[in-house]
Amino acid sequence: MPEEEKKRTQSFLEKLKEKALNQQNYGGDGTFEEARMEVRDCPNCGAGRAYRDGLTACAYCGFSFMDIKLTDGIHIKKSNNS
Template identity: 55%
Template structure:
């Protein structure tokens, strides 16, 4: 063995080695054509970006989605004191 093989790697060399061997967190890159999704307001015709969280038109206050929030299902602890 050579003397260079016995010396530990420097911090910079370890960082370079880690950068080369790491895998992408998001998985493989999927290439798609550029696109624009737009939806017009049925009340006033104003264009808006098709965003899932947008429920009211910014221009005429038309309600796209009526969302009713509830507490959901509540599970209560049973009281088994006999």
């Protein structure tokens, strides 16, 4: 009898472990990504976006990068509006 009980617990644990390891994580696997740098040129005229011209619009052709009004946040400030 005790042997049988052991088997019962063992088989439960094995199944549980397998289930825990093999079930897909909701939203897919999280991965550790490295830091990286990106840039966004104006898709309309190809010009770069310079700091003095603000973040929201292209200084050359007026293209709107973002159709909102920036407020004072953590790193981004009101003064970053074009």
